[in-house]
Amino acid sequence: MPSLRPARYPGLDGLRAIAVALVVIYHLFPGSPLRSGFVGVDVFFVVSGFLITSLLLQSSPAGRLGSRASLVDFWTRRARRLLPALGLVVTTCATAAWFIGGDVLVDLGRQVLGAATFSYNWVSLTSGADYFAATSPELFRNLWSLAVEEQFYVLWPLLLPLLLMVRRSGARIALALVAAAGSAWWMAQLAAAGDVTRGYYGTDSHAFGILLGIALAITGLGRIEHEWMLRPAARRSAAVLGVAGLAAIATSALLPETPDAATFPGSLLLASLGTIGVVVASVWPQARFGIRLDIAPLRWIGDRSYGIYLWHWPVLVLVVAATSGGSVDLRVPPTAAAVTLVLTLVLAALSYRFIEMPIRRRGLRASIRSLVRAFGGRPARRFAALTISSVIILSIAGTVVSITTAPAESSAAATIRAGQRALEQATATPSPAPTESLTGGLPGAPSPTPAPSSDGSDMIAIGDSVMLASAPALLARFPGIAVDAEVSRSMWTGTEIVSALASGGDLRETVVVGLGTNGAIDDEALDQIAASISPRRDLILVNAYAPRDWIPGVNEQLAAFAAAHVGVVVADWSAAIAPRPDLLAEDLVHPGDAGGELFADAVDQAIRDVTVERQEARKREKAAASLLEEARDALRQLAG
Known part of the structure; x- marks a missing residue:
């Protein structure tokens, strides 16, 4: 006969430590081998599904499961566990963001709303946020996964009694x-349709890890012992499964991230199944796998893993914004990563010691009463109570101010939108005459630009968001230029555009291509662009500047290609803007x-360079023709 076991789950703290370490390393050190370290979130999901279901099944007899008393008790315990630390992180970091200012405040009201209503993932999706886009920093982006778990905590105690109506285990x-297979299939469909963020954020499409943990909990593992489970061979098999599970988690974290079903849900499923193996080995009766996994350092991290996960991302965003600017999606300086790691561990430890554990033990109301009583105690207690109260009041006030003063869009979005407006106006109104460079009056900027090398009537420019942001300056410098620029274009997109323009007879004498910002390029794409352009036309390749590897x-590659082809030159935007990053938006890209005036300067200089190159090529051709004619004359004289 099976016997009931107490609810003790060795190994889960160590497993949580591994999970949070994967996520933190992935975010703080993007150049590390953990290219898919975000799978640590799925490890958390499996553990939550198993642990919560096991506790519900053990703490509530079948007749009381789902009763009002048991539900209130469960939700109260979850609230004590989650809300104090969450409220502290949100209000403290929102207030810090107000002091820093700039792009870290963008869309802060929506983010706080999502955090407060346990719906961050869905609020983000309805606003069009992209988890995998390198855009302006999103201060509380990591709260999407907490929202998924919170929705599980709310709904699952209501649904579990319905599942238990099915008699057979x-x-x-x-x-x-x-249900888990259906969820994974739905994520794969969304990824195949190109909507990876919807698949990743969606509670429905990312529930498979939680559901796998639920399935394991329903088996009774961790709560019920069978005699056969105590046999040495069974315990050894469980240990092997645990080792294999750790290997699967590590493998999934090392796999390259791809925007398709190979990662979503492929790598996530591999990590989830590996977690199942580790949980089985950890809670197996009389097994020592879980005890070994709960070594002191991992257990310390595991106990504080919730706080570490909450703090690490907003602290990283704030540190990067305060020290070097830009988006953490584009660049995380090593110093900023190290500072963030230290701050995260310190803040998580303090939160665990002084906020989370006291409220979990005493409850929120008792903790508030204790704080009020402290004002009538010894001077040290009064000082502590005054400090805590001041921090709470200032953080709440700072959050309100941050939300009300937050800009409507990021600085990069503003520059891109200005470029779009300029292009729209250029099609509706006559182009203005060329003007002097706007940078001429800035400290350290070049002197006013001489007359432009072209009026633009013979120029067409094809580019990405960097060229789009520079469109006002291009139109001012070259009034007749045609600019075709859009966000997130790559060089391969350029091959299709140039080919279509050539087929339609719409190419002009000078073709400017600026498509190096959004990904690596290869000579095949450049060859295709050059092949679509007549050798008589000039090709200007604008190089790239961005904090991307x-x-x-x-x-x-652009420099080598230009050097090998006549009539192809590089517009050195990188060299032009490198000394003046202050002229870029906060993302250090746009x-x-x-x-934009410096961008136009680089294009202007490239046109002058290609003109000189053409002239020198013609001189060489004439010289070669003259030598050939002289040789022919000499041969004729010898023959005569």
């Missing part, structure tokens, strides 16, 4: 597994008005 497990390689 095997059928219950099968239902949970079918592929940029140096892109610029080297130029403002003055930065």
Whole structure:
């Protein structure tokens, strides 16, 4: 006969430590081998599904499961566990964001609303947020996964009694597994349709890890012992499964991230199944796997894993914004990563010691009463109570001020929108005459630009969001230029555009291509662009400037290609803007008005360079023709 066991789950703290370490390393050190470290979130999901279901099944007899008393008790305990730390992180970081200012405040009201209503993932989706886009920093982006878990905590105690109406345990497990398979299939469909963020954020499409944990809990593992489970061979098999599970988690974290079903849900499923193996080995009766996994350092991290996960992302965003600017999606300086790691561990430890544990033990109302009583105690207690109260009041006030003063859009979005307006106006009104460079009056900027090399009537420019942000300056410098620029274009998109323009007879004498910002390029794409352009036309390749690891390689390829082809030159935007990053938006990619002038300067100089190159090529051709004619004359004289 099976015997009931107490609710003790060794190994889960160590497993949580591994999960949070994967996520933190992935975010703080993007150049590390953990290219898919975000799978740590799925480890958390499996653990939550298993642990919460096991506790519900053990703490509530079948007749009381789902009763009002048991539900209130469960939700009260969850609230004590989650809300104090969450409220502290949101209000403190929102207030810090107000002091820093700029892009970290963008859309802050929506983010706080999502955090307060346990719906961050859905609020983000309805606003069009993209988890995988390198845009302006989103201060509380990591709260999407907490929202998924909170929705699970609210709904699952209501649904579990319905599942228990199915009498056979095997059928219950099968239902949970079918639901998990359906969730994973739905994520794969969304990824195949190009909507990875919807698949990743969606509670429905990302529930498979939680459902797998539920299926494992329904088996009774961790609560019920069978005699066969105590046999040495069974314990050894469980240990092997645990080792294999750890290997699966590590493998999934090391796999490259791809925007398709290979990662979503492929890598996530691998991590989830590996977590199942680790949980089985950890809670197996009389097994030592879980005890070994709960070594002191991992247990310390595991106990504070919730706080570490909450703090690490907003602290990283704030540190990067305060020290070097830009988006953490584009660049995380090593110093900022190190500072963030230290701050995260300190803040998580303090929160655990002084906020989370006291409220979990005494409850929120008792903690408030204790704080009020402290004002009548010894001077040290009064000082502590005054400090805590002041921090709470200032944080709440700072959050309100941050939300009300937050800009409507990021600085990069503003520059891009200005470029779009300029293009729209250019099609509706006559182009203005060329003007002097706006950078001429800025400290350290170049002197006013001489007369432009072209009026633009013979120029067409094809580019990405950097060129789009520079469109006002291009239109001012070259009034007749045609600009075709959009966000998130790559060089391969350029091959299609140039080919279509050539087929329609719409190419002009000078073709400017600026498509190196959004990914690596290869010679095949450049060859296709050059092949679509008549050798008589000039091709200007604008190189790239951005805090992205592929940029140096892109610029080297563009320079080598230009050196090997007559009539192809590089507009050195990178060299022009490198000394003046202050002329870029906070993402350190998109130029403002003055930065756009430098972009136009680089294009103007490239046109002058290609003109000189053409002239020198013609001189060489004439010299070669003259030498050939002289040789022919000499041969004729010898023959005569």
